[in-house]
Amino acid sequence: MTSNNNTARTFHTNNVAASQQQEHKAKNLPYNYNFEKMIEKQDEMKENIKLRELNIDLDQVLKNYEQYIQIDQEYEQVQYLRKEIAEYLAGKRTSEQVPIEIKNLIKEDLENKKADSWKVIGKEFKTKIQNLEKIKNEVYQELCEKTVKLPNFTEEGVMKFSKENSNQPNLVKYVGEKKETIPKLSHYEICEKLDLFEPANECSGSKFFFLKNEGVLLEVALQNFAISKLLKRGFKIIMPPELMKQSIVEGCGFQPRGEHSQIYRIENSNQEPTTTKNGETCNDSLCLIGTSEIGLAALHCNEFMPNFKGPLKYAGLSHCFRTEAGAAGSKDRGLYRVHQFTKVEMFVYCEPEQSEALLDEIVSIQEEIFSELGFHFQILDMPCNDLGNPAFRKIDMEAFIPSRLGYGEVSSASNCTDYQSRKLNIRYRSNNTTVYPHTLNGTAMAVPRAIITILENNQFYDENGKLGVKIPKPLVPFMLSGQDVIMEK
Structure with missing residues (x-):
């Protein structure tokens, strides 16, 4: 030169x-x-x-x-x-x-x-x-x-199945029995008749809602039911901030920018520079979290964990916010696809050799939760084109929802290997080597989807022709009112 x-x-x-x-x-x-x-x-x-x-x-x-x-x-x-x-x-x-x-x-x-x-x-x-x-x-x-746009690698078996089956999901099994109900109202119609729900179009816009009366009690019961399960499994409960820096959102593998982003970014939110754990100054824009996964992944960002011995298990409870860009249609009416909802999330940090078994454990917890609620659902090993960037492998559970004439996703579980920990600079030492822990996440309860499934599969008319919904028996102790049925007034 x-x-x-x-x-x-x-x-x-x-x-x-x-x-x-x-x-x-x-x-x-x-x-x-x-x-x-x-x-x-x-x-x-x-x-x-x-x-x-x-x-x-x-x-x-x-x-x-x-x-x-x-x-x-x-x-x-x-x-x-x-x-x-x-x-x-x-x-x-x-x-x-x-x-x-x-x-x-x-x-x-x-x-x-x-x-x-x-x-x-x-x-x-x-x-x-x-x-x-x-x-x-x-x-x-x-x-x-x-x-930042590069994806994780994909598990070898998933790659093979996706290639041989035109990116179709691999059906693992069906769980529970499909129910035949009379009447056959949609959850939206049930909510109107039982006064559980009201659209918030005038004050917030479409895909926002007011949950009312027993709808609120059902929401709280579902949260507590899921949390109680996780506490018994050794998860520590965390309520994370619902605003996160853009760099954290990107570090988790989500794209906060672009026409089809599902993330809300807050304008003029980068006015106060902060100092990170590794001494760097940051004045990122803030974003509303789309899942508790983001907050739980951020819990140890820029952290060296000298005494790490996995797994670390966290249960996150938070509101989640999604733009649902491009989503529309009659099947999405009501609570199925909304901008704001409550979610209980499982998140695990572990040693690399533990992650495969821990994915199985997360899936077994999800299966237990939905089985006890009486859902009929299918478990799917998802193909490559349905994996988010962080996921090495993803297992979905889809419950039967009569108004959709089929199945709708109620949970997913992903093994993200070291994709997120590298981006978020989370590491520990093992045998004099720097190691990035594997991270896993799984939905314990996406509340609106669970409410939909319960309402549509447990509806009935009493002898007076009034509409009612039976509360799943394991959920009754968590209903603050103690009721086991919601009846039309």
């Missing part, structure tokens, strides 16, 4: 000095992303991206990565040489210890530390560092924008 001053001096910094001659590993890679694994398994990732139906040019991402490594290496080398000059001029280095790159630049003035050529070289190095720093930052930002 040639400097931009009058001496037109040439820097040969591509040949790293002897003390630097090892494979260069850049510091502060975007989201701690494992690019070495990506390069090693790039064919697998390309197939993964194709099956997930994502518009990502992996070759371009890797090209940007190589460009960043190259510029970072050159930047570090120039910084190193500048430091060596300062050390020599301060008398901390002998002329024999001066790197050959500097000797080639200074030549006959090496022993004359007061020569003007030292000042010229100092200015040249300062200018070069400034230029490289600017280029490095630009390349880094470009790499960040591409890296």
